[in-house]
Amino acid sequence: MTINASPRELLLHLQSVIGSLSCDYAEARVALNESTGIALSGEEVDSISSGDSCGGSIRIFNRGAWSFASFNDLSEIPSRAGALLRRSAMLAGTAPGIFRSKPVVAHFATRPARACGIVSFDEKFDLMRRYNGILKRPSLVQTTRSMYRDSRTFKLYCNTEGTAVSYERSFCGVSFTAIAKDGSLIQPFSESAAGFGGFELAQGREEMAERAAGMAVDLLHAEPAPGGTYDVVIDPHLAGVFIHEAFGHLSEADFIYENDRMKELMANGRRVGGESLCIIDDGSIEGLTGYIPIDDEGIVPGPAHLVKNGVLSAHLHSRETAYRMDEAPTGNARAISATSQPIVRMTNTYIENGPDSLEAMLDEAQGGLYVADALGGQTNLEMFTFSAGYGREIKNGRPGKLYRDVMLSGNTFQTLADIAMIGNDRAMFGGLGGCGKKGQSPLPVSFGGPHLLVKNVLIGGRNR
Amino acid sequence: MILKPPASLCKKCRWYDVIGTAGRSIPVFFRNNRLYSIAEKETSGVGVRVNVDGKVGFSYTGGDKGLETAMMRAIEIAPFGEYEEYSLPSASDPPAVELDAGRLEETDIAPVLSAAKEMIARILDAFPEAQVDMGISYGSGERRIQNSEGFEGIYRHSSFGAGITATIVAPDGVRLSVSEGVSSCGPVSYDAAVERLLWKLERACDVRRLAGGVLPVICTPKAFASLLGIVASGLSARSVFKGISPFAGKLGQRVFNESFTLMDDPLADGSVYSYPFDDEGVPARTKNIIDRGIVTEWISSLKYAARLGVRPSGNGSRGHSSLPEPSFSNIVVDGGDDDSNSLFATVRSGVLVDQFIGLGQSNTLTGEFKANLDLAYVIENGEITGRVKDCMLSGNLFELLAADSVFSSERIRYGAALAPFVLFPAVHFTS
Numbered sequence: 001m002t003i004n005a006s007p008r009e010l011l012l013h014l015q016s017v018i019g020s021l022s023c024d025y026a027e028a029r030v031a032l033n034e035s036t037g038i039a040l041s042g043e044e045v046d047s048i049s050s051g052d053s054c055g056g057s058i059r060i061f062n063r064g065a066w067s068f069a070s071f072n073d074l075s076e077i078p079s080r081a082g083a084l085l086r087r088s089a090m091l092a093g094t095a096p097g098i099f100r101s102k103p104v105v106a107h108f109a110t111r112p113a114r115a116c117g118i119v120s121f122d123e124k125f126d127l128m129r130r131y132n133g134i135l136k137r138p139s140l141v142q143t144t145r146s147m148y149r150d151s152r153t154f155k156l157y158c159n160t161e162g163t164a165v166s167y168e169r170s171f172c173g174v175s176f177t178a179i180a181k182d183g184s185l186i187q188p189f190s191e192s193a194a195g196f197g198g199f200e201l202a203q204g205r206e207e208m209a210e211r212a213a214g215m216a217v218d219l220l221h222a223e224p225a226p227g228g229t230y231d232v233v234i235d236p237h238l239a240g241v242f243i244h245e246a247f248g249h250l251s252e253a254d255f256i257y258e259n260d261r262m263k264e265l266m267a268n269g270r271r272v273g274g275e276s277l278c279i280i281d282d283g284s285i286e287g288l289t290g291y292i293p294i295d296d297e298g299i300v301p302g303p304a305h306l307v308k309n310g311v312l313s314a315h316l317h318s319r320e321t322a323y324r325m326d327e328a329p330t331g332n333a334r335a336i337s338a339t340s341q342p343i344v345r346m347t348n349t350y351i352e353n354g355p356d357s358l359e360a361m362l363d364e365a366q367g368g369l370y371v372a373d374a375l376g377g378q379t380n381l382e383m384f385t386f387s388a389g390y391g392r393e394i395k396n397g398r399p400g401k402l403y404r405d406v407m408l409s410g411n412t413f414q415t416l417a418d419i420a421m422i423g424n425d426r427a428m429f430g431g432l433g434g435c436g437k438k439g440q441s442p443l444p445v446s447f448g449g450p451h452l453l454v455k456n457v458l459i460g461g462r463n464r
Numbered sequence: 465m466i467l468k469p470p471a472s473l474c475k476k477c478r479w480y481d482v483i484g485t486a487g488r489s490i491p492v493f494f495r496n497n498r499l500y501s502i503a504e505k506e507t508s509g510v511g512v513r514v515n516v517d518g519k520v521g522f523s524y525t526g527g528d529k530g531l532e533t534a535m536m537r538a539i540e541i542a543p544f545g546e547y548e549e550y551s552l553p554s555a556s557d558p559p560a561v562e563l564d565a566g567r568l569e570e571t572d573i574a575p576v577l578s579a580a581k582e583m584i585a586r587i588l589d590a591f592p593e594a595q596v597d598m599g600i601s602y603g604s605g606e607r608r609i610q611n612s613e614g615f616e617g618i619y620r621h622s623s624f625g626a627g628i629t630a631t632i633v634a635p636d637g638v639r640l641s642v643s644e645g646v647s648s649c650g651p652v653s654y655d656a657a658v659e660r661l662l663w664k665l666e667r668a669c670d671v672r673r674l675a676g677g678v679l680p681v682i683c684t685p686k687a688f689a690s691l692l693g694i695v696a697s698g699l700s701a702r703s704v705f706k707g708i709s710p711f712a713g714k715l716g717q718r719v720f721n722e723s724f725t726l727m728d729d730p731l732a733d734g735s736v737y738s739y740p741f742d743d744e745g746v747p748a749r750t751k752n753i754i755d756r757g758i759v760t761e762w763i764s765s766l767k768y769a770a771r772l773g774v775r776p777s778g779n780g781s782r783g784h785s786s787l788p789e790p791s792f793s794n795i796v797v798d799g800g801d802d803d804s805n806s807l808f809a810t811v812r813s814g815v816l817v818d819q820f821i822g823l824g825q826s827n828t829l830t831g832e833f834k835a836n837l838d839l840a841y842v843i844e845n846g847e848i849t850g851r852v853k854d855c856m857l858s859g860n861l862f863e864l865l866a867a868d869s870v871f872s873s874e875r876i877r878y879g880a881a882l883a884p885f886v887l888f889p890a891v892h893f894t895s
Contacts (some may be wrong), residue, residue: 045546047787050537053526054507068503072526080504089504090573094498104639127546142708150493179829180706186708186829226831227676227858227894258496259595261633307677341503378822382639383854385822385836407822407834409856413637460834460856 007156007166009073014056015158017081023062023088025098027159029296030074031338032154035151036116038125040132042143050121051443055339058084061098065091066320070339084387098319099329101299103162109291110170112198116150119199125316128174129203133210135178138217142181143363146209147173148202149194149432155338156224163298171444173432174199176209180216187404189216189389192431194444195289215390218402225403225459226392229366231420232457233361233406236427239389240447243279244349244376244435246384248413248447251281251306251314252274252332252344253321265413270312273416276354279307283347289430290347290445292334297342301331318344336440343438354422355416361453363397363419368409369459370399371406385409385460407460415454423450467610469512473535474635478515479552479612482531483743485509485784488569488606492576494598497584499577504569505603509784510534511696513632516542518549524785544758545639550770562733563621565650569603576600576651579624584652587630590662594630601625602651607743615745622649623736628660636707640668640851642839644686644817645878649734660876662841664818670850672842674895678816681857681891682807682843687817689881692795693830694861695876699753700790701777702769708829710862711759720865724799727752730778730793737794737880744780744788751777757866763790795881800871804885807872809846815893816848817857823846831862855895864888 007011010030033053039046043410048125057070058081064398067088069080116124128148135144150172158164160284173194180187191212234242249255282294283301294300297319297370306313318333321344351385373389391406392399427448434442465483474480486508493500511524512535523534529565546657584596604622625647632640640666645656683691703709711719730748732738741747744766752760762772765780780788808816810840819838836856841848872885 045544047522048541048544049785050541051511051524051534053524053785055526065499066501068501068657069506070504070509071506073506083504087504091499091502094500121541122823143708179624180789181707184830186710188829190470214582227856227892260592261635261637265637304466339505339507341501345745376822380639380641380821380838382637383821383838384834385856387822387834405832407856407858409822409854410835411854458854458856458894460836460858
């Protein structure tokens with residue numbers, strides 16, 4: 001079997017291979033991918049590339065354990081499957097079972113307004129050169145990085161429950177970084193946008209490029225935020241990063257199901273925040289970067305209400321964790337590629353709107369900080385740190401003096417409990433980057449929320 | 465794998481090179497103290513870089529469309545590429561380095577599993593409430609570089625790596641998680657890693673408070689290895705050329721304390737980060753990058769060496785699907801005269817750091833760092849008295865390394881870095 005076979009032939013072949021394996025459950029995935037990348041930096045073309053890849057995997061559940069084999073060479077599928085079955089005999093069952101699902105037979109496809117495959121390289125390159133020109137316009141901008149990426153993937157999935165799915169997926173996006181420099185001061189600022197669709201997602205991003213350049217220059221001469229404990233108003237972008245990093249990962253059932261203490265901490269019914277706090281993960285929202293029509297175990301996703309009115313009410317599941325915790329599956333088993341194993345991942349994760357206005361929050365947070373955008377975030381499932389893109393002093397109910405290097409840190413549950421006000425202006429964010437877990441990165445996700453007022457947040461730095 | 469492109473396409477190029485990679489590995493996961501999954505991973509691909517009329521294009525393939533299609537695509541997009549005037553290396557005799565312990569993926573898995581089970585049992589013996597996760601991956605592969613100037617290189621490499629994490633969650637939700645790892649090109653023993661892990665767990669059971677201020681801080685080799693990433697990015701010819709390295713224009717100047725010497729060593733036998741030639745076919749060589757505080761050379765690929773007008777350092781690094789970028793091989797930091805005990809003895813009240821969270825989110829181009837301490841200990845009168853948490857360190861790493869930092873004589877390898885303990889006499893600590 002080669003990639004010249006038709007999708008239908010390939011799917012039939014995969015079905016016959018997994019159907020011949022004597023095991024409790026088997027699934028196969030194959031993906032064919034074509035992608036184009038452009039990276040410009042300052043006056044230079046950093047790299048241009050265009051390439052293709054092909055890969056797949058078979059996973060079986062047998063005697064209470066998973067075995068997995070991945071390959072690039074599709075002609076070897078039957079022999080890999082046989083070796084896999086033999087290896088699975090070495091595993092003694094530790095998993096009691098997996099969630100069984102009804103078969104899904106479907107074809108899904110992204111509907112791009114302008115398919116990336118038919119836009120010339122010339123046009124892609126010209127657009128990026130224009131954006132890069134905007135980025136490097138301010139004289140204090142030392143260098144830039146403007147990246148374009150599109151990828152067109154044909155995915156096939158089938159399992160021994162009778163599910164057979166194909167998905168023509170098209171992903172496109174841009175990211176902009178401006179690095180400003182003055183003497184020994186160096187200040188980067190980045191912006192990114194991406195999603196499922198065509199070339200239209202890369203177009204019309206001039207303002208985004210202008211903002212990246214402008215912010216890098218403005219922040220260059222801002223002071224670092226003084227360290228200490230503050231009441232902070234968090235913007236929708238950083239609220240989204242917080243809820244993804246600090247809370248979303250805690251809700252992933254593979255961190256919970258075998259750990260009694262985690263089970264207690266994350267038990268449904270436990271109050272973690274005020275009445276207005278609602279947190280949702282939903283892979284079914286088309287148009288967002290974390291959209292999946294079906295997960296990589298053949299489960300159709302839907303909204304999971306992780307926190308409802310301040311109370312824990314759901315977890316994110318794979319087939320295995322749903323079975324073990326006796327909860328409904330959520331369609332959150334995702335793999336970064338057809339050659340990686342599905343693990344429990346987020347999709348589109350957000351805090352739902354609350355009752356409060358931004359003005360009311362700024363009034364309440366007198367003497368505190370307004371913190372916005374995110375350079376990154378990391379968590380160890382108890383504590384988190386995030387760096388905001390920038391901060392502003394809150395004075396007389398308005399954001400004032402600009403600060404750079406704002407690093408927030410805290411305990412996740414304490415911080416959820418310290419959310420004092422929730423805004424009504426939710427926005428969602430996703431870009432060319434993505435989420436990383438167990439070496440699978442960057443997985444496309446989106447995150448967001450409204451403005452939040454959080455009490456007593458630790459900001460790192462030289463003490464004020 | 466065929467790396468010989470058709471002559472009709474070669475004729476269109478001023479030069480070209482082809483990289484082919486292939487590998488097979490067996491990843492094994494133990495989750496929550498038990499064997500969870502065994503997998504087999506196979507990867508392969510080919511990348512081709514072409515120079516047409518001075519401009520560089522690139523394409524890759526992992527499927528069976530093959531080299532010819534990829535090369536046609538690369539030639540097609542080359543007019544959009546950058547002018548790159550350097551030439552590729554010609555045929556050479558690369559230095560010898562031990563990288564290959566055979567096809568590890570074909571060896572018997574039973575002893576691998578039993579050694580892992582033994583280690584997990586040892587940890588559970590000391591900490592019955594711990595949950596141990598362990599990832600082991602072993603395998604081998606092949607790397608080929610071929611170019612239009614007559615270079616043809618191929619080498620096989622093998623690797624065996626293990627990461628062990630023990631986690632204890634206290635009834636109040638306080639989470640203690642300690643990770644250790646070990647890797648080599650042949651089968652490894654976990655003994656030393658597990659001993660370090662137990663040492664760190666034992667000392668972290670009591671949580672103590674420490675007031676914020678400016679304190680002496682000791683980094684374990686593991687913590688120091690993660691900080692070294694910040695130094696490494698400033699020593700790349702790429703960031704020097706882009707004008708964003710604070711060391712640009714300081715070649716031959718003293719930038720750090722005399723006690724600090726940092727080497728790039730691609731010829732370290734047995735390391736999975738070693739190679740006989742880099743991913744552009746440049747023969748590997750061991751060299752000081754910082755010699756007693758003085759910056760002596762940049763880490764470069766052919767492109768950025770040419771841009772800066774320096775001798776290529778042999779650090780062009782890539783997979784089959786990307787263009788080469790300058791990257792360290794093995795980072796080796798010289799040890800000091802005294803062992804870590806004598807470093808501890810000088811600290812009346814301070815912090816020992818082992819794991820950061822959020823390092824690298826700050827503006828690290830300038831050496832600035834701010835990070836929460838995932839695993840750190842209070843040092844009182846030279847002794848570790850407990851764990852300190854919910855606190856942050858901040859400072860400028862370049863300033864710390866330029867001041868009176870002290871290095872221990874013993875060193876431990878973490879990933880690509882062989883690093884000592886380091887004592888920084890004064891660092892900002894927020895709690």
